Amino acid sequence: MELSKERLLKMYEDMLKIRLFEERAIKLFNKGLIRGPMHVYIGQEAVAVGACANLREEDYITSTHRGHGHCIAKGGELKKMTAELLGKATGYSKGKGGSMHIADPEIGILGANGIVGGGIGIAPGAALSAKMRGTDQVAVCFFGDGATNEGIFHESLNLAAVWELPIVYLCENNKYGLTSKADEVLAVEDVADRAASYDIPSEIVDGNDVVAVYEAVKRAVERAKDSGGPTLIEAKTYRWEGHFVGDPCVYRDDCEVEEWKERCPIDRLGELLVEEGATEEELKSIREQIEQDLDEAVDFAQSSPEPEVESIFADIFVD
Amino acid sequence: MRELSVREALREAMREEMYRDENVFVMGEDITEHGGIYGVTQGLYDEFGGERIRITPISEAVIIGSALGAAMTGMRPIAELMYIDFTTVAMDQIVNQAAKMRFMSGGKVEVPLVIRTQGGGGRGSAAQHSQSLEAWFMHVPGLKVVMPSTPYDAKGLLKTAIRDDNPVLFVEHKMAYNFTGEVPEEEYLIPFGEADIKREGSDVTVIANSYMLPRALEAAEDMVKEEGLSVEVIDPLTLEPFDEETIVKSVAKTGRLVVVHEAVKRCGFGAEIAAKIMESEAFYYLDAPLERVAGMEAPVPYNEKLEMHGMPNTDKIKAAIKRSCYVK
């Protein structure tokens, strides 16, 4: 095992943080405190965490409508995220963005996105900029299986290949795009196969195995930094919740969900950690700390002020 | 008479037209078992099957492109774009292709294409899922733009759209699907280019459509009670073609005009109506500057208080009516 116990513990912590954050978010949503569509990341935690464990603060990510996990994995602040979900002035977007629009460019988060495929256009630009500025930053572009049916996916891969950009395309194939089964709307079974059209190396990983994701992304990041250009990684995973909170999920059966729950990425890492000598106590105290941080985040968000109505005109342009 | 919701009225229009003409079919994201995210096509998949209620990948450009190609070659597709915000992804196919096909073919092809979509705010869907972009499409010669409010209008206009041999952008409102109203059992069509006077009045003309129509009607009701003003409310129903005559006549009668729309004021359809009035004989009858009640010029914010602040509402319409009538 190349990863130290400390690093694995950090991954465990980040994954659990995402899980528990999402559970809180669902509660807040069900209380009527969150508006609009909210898409949670439960079940897919290993992808964001395994990928971002390879990134430094200055590296970039682009995210999606299902972006809370990416944001947390890249170092986003729970308080500002929670406040944004509640539409408060202290939130990441000052309450004007909500769940689908959390961004923190200071730590390389170029934004969640309400438009499927939106981030797939932006990520190669960040990679280009890193290349032109002569830094060794890389960009990781997160997107779903469904997004690979948008034209921009194909334009983006081709451009990144032609310009040899330092970018990692990370497809989270969770088997569904909204209510549509991936196999009904994708011409290929594996999104990874699409890389061949652009002469880009690709890899399929178990998206519920954080170590596997970490290692695949590590190879891709090294290639990117080595002027080897883009890589497409397909992480096979599953979202436990509906497409959005409140989705009746008529398009899938409960057995499938149960099967995937048995492959819980967090439990799997927990078991590995115990094998590596971590104690149940250690894992429990991580959970307790996160719960405490989340209590504080929720308190912070709830006690934060609403934005002033005048702020509707703020931040449209740079002054 | 029986009552239907807008959702049911739209579904009935599609069902009837699909029975009437086997070339009519529907395509879009998540429209099959699930019935579309706002449930408009619910049940149609079971009734007509996957050949005519076709699920598409998340591929807006080719949804419109392939619907256009099918329309040019004998079919009558209804292509659904989940949000009007996503028309942006399909803009070439809508604006450069569909809108210009007849013109560029020297009048040889027909394009019986309906693009059904929905827009507007009110649900906290934020900046990329709440826009009102209808005016963009009015600016493109070759597209018809329809924007109903009531179930009766929704059904009659959608049936007309499906039978039209030209591309029609049919814009629904996410907050209006549950509006209910009377819809006759018997077949009827509503012609394009004929505004509907929803309420007659003599002191001021208010133009409003879509989600704003009920707000305008409420404001009109209040104005009778509160100020004794008689307010005429007109829904243009179709923005292109546009029934200038009915509006000019109304303004010539009342001498005052308030236009209400949810889209941002700048270059919204109110600007076009204002210009039309200034160019018409109604100009000579105006007794007050015309008023536009419209969305604030900002992306639609997530926070509820801000979102509501940015949208027109009954109070803002009342204030505009009063200004127009020099009341207080």
Ligand SMILES: Cc1ncc(C[n+]2csc(CCOP(=O)(O)OP(=O)(O)O)c2C)c(N)n1
């Ligand atoms: C351009 C565009 N089309 C459609 C949608 C509506 N929509 C939001 S998420 C989604 C499904 C996306 O599926 P996938 O990319 O697999 O991501 P997942 O939700 O599975 O994480 C759809 C169709 C959108 N937001 N933007």
Ligand SMILES: [Mg+2]
């Ligand atoms: Mg998916």
